[in-house]
Amino acid sequence: MDEILDPFEIRVLAVLAEKEGLTPDNYPLSLNALTNGCNQLSSREPVMQLSEDTVADVLARLAERKLVGTVSQSGARVVKYEHRMRMKWTLEQDKLAVLTILMLRGPQTAGEIRTRTGRLHEFKSVADVETALQFLIDKYPPIVAKLPLAPGSREPRYGQLLAGEEALARESTAGAYGGSASGAGEGGASRADRVAQLEQEVASLREEVAALAAQVAELRAVIE
Numbered sequence: 001m002d003e004i005l006d007p008f009e010i011r012v013l014a015v016l017a018e019k020e021g022l023t024p025d026n027y028p029l030s031l032n033a034l035t036n037g038c039n040q041l042s043s044r045e046p047v048m049q050l051s052e053d054t055v056a057d058v059l060a061r062l063a064e065r066k067l068v069g070t071v072s073q074s075g076a077r078v079v080k081y082e083h084r085m086r087m088k089w090t091l092e093q094d095k096l097a098v099l100t101i102l103m104l105r106g107p108q109t110a111g112e113i114r115t116r117t118g119r120l121h122e123f124k125s126v127a128d129v130e131t132a133l134q135f136l137i138d139k140y141p142p143i144v145a146k147l148p149l150a151p152g153s154r155e156p157r158y159g160q161l162l163a164g165e166e167a168l169a170r171e172s173t174a175g176a177y178g179g180s181a182s183g184a185g186e187g188g189a190s191r192a193d194r195v196a197q198l199e200q201e202v203a204s205l206r207e208e209v210a211a212l213a214a215q216v217a218e219l220r221a222v223i224e
Helices: 007-022 031-038 052-064 093-105 110-116 126-138 165-176 191-223
Strands: 068-071 080-083 144-146 157-160
Touching: 007 031, 007 052, 007 068, 007 080, 007 093, 031 052, 052 068, 093 110, 093 126, 093 144, 093 157, 110 126, 126 144, 157 165
Parallel strands: none
Antiparallel strands: 068 080, 144 157
């Protein structure tokens, strides 16, 4: 790519494109809604925790590159934001849907992409996904790359090149071995960190339940 994007820029653009397809009635997005979308726990790899100030800074950088525009709606108190990827890279909805999923969830097979793009664009077959992928690969400069088969894999994976070839190589290597290619950024967490956090939360909840059970037992003893 002639313009390398950082992970935060990729996340902001991808969330704008995703919400345009999933919740068109609420699109364009306010800064608050966009920040919440960036920090969403589901359908994100890696999970991030970005502040509104960080997202605002990212939007300013993307606006300079003509990748994001602002919309001031009549009667609205807040400025809203929309992506310009469709115009920037001349993408029809099927290609944009594929690129968006790759930006949100990292390298994937054509079959995984088809499953995950359902609400953004309904592909009739995996072959249709591969056609869209090939279009993105053939662009100059290319936006997507086909990755070498990982050990033990039967299907190739594809990844977006918006962050550059080196970033994709790191991401694909980590993904092939079940790891996370990079930190989750500002306040982010790796998969292992998230599991550890969940285990800690479960343990804490169990302690609270045990304490409540003890209090209930004491109350019963007093009443009886």
